[in-house]
Amino acid sequence: MADAAPGRSDRNMAPAGNGAAIRIADLAFRWPRQPAPCLEIGEFAVAAGERVFLHGPSGSGKSTLLGLIGGVALPERGRIEVLGNDLGRLSGRRRDRLRADHVGFLFQQFNLLPWLSALDNVLLPTTFSALRKARAAVERSPREEAERLLGRLDLAAADWHRPAGMLSIGQQQRVAAARALIGRPEIIVADEPTSALDAERQQLFVDLLLQEAAAGGTALVFVSHDHRLAAHFDRTVELAAINRAAETGAAA
Ligand SMILES: Nc1ncnc2c1ncn2[C@@H]1O[C@H](COP(=O)(O)OP(=O)(O)OP(=O)(O)O)[C@@H](O)[C@H]1O
Ligand SMILES: [Mg+2]
Numbered sequence: 001m002a003d004a005a006p007g008r009s010d011r012n013m014a015p016a017g018n019g020a021a022i023r024i025a026d027l028a029f030r031w032p033r034q035p036a037p038c039l040e041i042g043e044f045a046v047a048a049g050e051r052v053f054l055h056g057p058s059g060s061g062k063s064t065l066l067g068l069i070g071g072v073a074l075p076e077r078g079r080i081e082v083l084g085n086d087l088g089r090l091s092g093r094r095r096d097r098l099r100a101d102h103v104g105f106l107f108q109q110f111n112l113l114p115w116l117s118a119l120d121n122v123l124l125p126t127t128f129s130a131l132r133k134a135r136a137a138v139e140r141s142p143r144e145e146a147e148r149l150l151g152r153l154d155l156a157a158a159d160w161h162r163p164a165g166m167l168s169i170g171q172q173q174r175v176a177a178a179r180a181l182i183g184r185p186e187i188i189v190a191d192e193p194t195s196a197l198d199a200e201r202q203q204l205f206v207d208l209l210l211q212e213a214a215a216g217g218t219a220l221v222f223v224s225h226d227h228r229l230a231a232h233f234d235r236t237v238e239l240a241a242i243n244r245a246a247e248t249g250a251a252a
Helices: 062-069 092-102 118-128 130-136 142-152 169-181 199-216 227-232
Strands: 020-029 039-047 051-055 077-082 103-106 187-191 219-224 235-238
Touching: 020 062, 020 219, 039 062, 039 219, 051 199, 051 227, 062 077, 062 187, 062 219, 092 103, 092 130, 103 169, 118 130, 118 142, 118 169, 130 142, 142 169, 142 199, 169 187, 169 199, 187 199, 199 219, 199 227
Parallel strands: 051 219, 051 235, 103 187, 187 219
Antiparallel strands: 020 039, 020 077
């Protein structure tokens, strides 16, 4: 686990002695039809089980970086390794498999299926990945594990069978968190998941997410522009400090 004091932003590399969950080297990414790269990152790594707070202003490229880590887009230059796999060398199919098996996503807009119940949304990753299904079933059935996670995240049992689209934003957020956590993926990337919550609920939510990630040995990359949450994490990284594109004014 990291030994860095919270709030330190000068260490882009994961602490030594730990297998890397994510390792980025010499990365450049440019959106189509944009004159300059949005991201140029020399080095950035996250250790297994490490919980990193990635901070940066709106438009600075945080969601873009998470998409690259998830293998949703490919960089024009450089290397992104996820659990030792070089994403650029994998076929699209194998990248999808790696993501389904090993990466939990907590999206800025949640991306729940509105007509499915809260419980079935949480169970979705176990239908796409036999590995996550098996991991969710270690101590109980996947359904019981989904219920445990929803209970942990303080969603009342009465809401478990309601369509996700009928839940409040804060409730949907907790369903999305349980969905990212189920089956103990090695990595969770969380994209600004607390922006809809008031300050007190934000802290509570982040604490629970961190506790569950720690229990699962899950590395967490948590993106936010709200510095108040940084103290809860093993390490804080300022995107501007690792992104050379920001220095040259290329990023918005
Ligand atoms: N699909 C896209 N096509 C073209 N440009 C894009 C696309 N998505 C994002 N961008 C551009 O890339 C830059 C970084 O966007 P990104 O969404 O990664 O920022 P962000 O840090 O996540 O911002 P926010 O905090 O508002 O979510 C912005 O200049 C944005 O306009
Ligand atoms: Mg974003």
